Amino acid sequence: MPLPSPCPATLIPAYSMATRSASTPTDLSFAQLLRAHGLRATAQRRAIYSVFADAARADAANAHLSAEEVFQQARLHLPELSRATVYNALGELVEAGLLGLVEGPGPRRFDANVAPHHHFRCRHCHELHDVELAHVDVTLRERGFHVESSHVLLEGLCPRCAADAPADLR
Ligand SMILES: [Zn+2]
Numbered sequence: 001m002p003l004p005s006p007c008p009a010t011l012i013p014a015y016s017m018a019t020r021s022a023s024t025p026t027d028l029s030f031a032q033l034l035r036a037h038g039l040r041a042t043a044q045r046r047a048i049y050s051v052f053a054d055a056a057r058a059d060a061a062n063a064h065l066s067a068e069e070v071f072q073q074a075r076l077h078l079p080e081l082s083r084a085t086v087y088n089a090l091g092e093l094v095e096a097g098l099l100g101l102v103e104g105p106g107p108r109r110f111d112a113n114v115a116p117h118h119h120f121r122c123r124h125c126h127e128l129h130d131v132e133l134a135h136v137d138v139t140l141r142e143r144g145f146h147v148e149s150s151h152v153l154l155e156g157l158c159p160r161c162a163a164d165a166p167a168d169l170r
């Protein structure tokens with residue numbers, strides 16, 4: 001149990017990826033992982049899953065992709081992929097527990113991080129960032145609440161949009 005920190009909402013830094021490797025696709029063979037979850041390792045599924053691995057490698061706390069983004073990027077690996085195949089495969093990967101799903105506002109996003117976590121959504125660029133709120137449930141438990149699940153969404157401006165925004169948007 002981590003010690004309480006003065007600021008309970010901490011953006012998960014990208015370097016924490018290594019400690020979360022079990023829940024992210026980077027360091028496991030896709031084929032192995034798919035088979036371990038009862039899915040055949042088809043070229044389509046591997047192309048789709050590798051899009052998430054690439055995104056997680058680029059920014060571990062920010063690998064949340066819409067179906068359309070997955071389609072556009074997976075097509076670069078496998079040009080014959082159809083939109084319907086990508087949408088179906090995404091559903092299968094969520095069902096198998098290999099991807100998380102975050103509902104809108106905006107397009108639903110598929111999440112490479114399947115460990116329990118919360119999100120910060122930028123209201124300008126709509127990007128999602130993983131957030132750890134480790135102490136909220138502890139605080140509630142101390143007050144006698146039985147927390148069974150939690151889905152916390154924080155909203156505002158990401159650092160990039162905050163820097164770009166004219167003063168009236170901030
Ligand atoms: Zn933003």
Ligand SMILES: [Zn+2]
Pocket residue numbers: 064111113117118119128129130
């Ligand atoms: Zn996430």
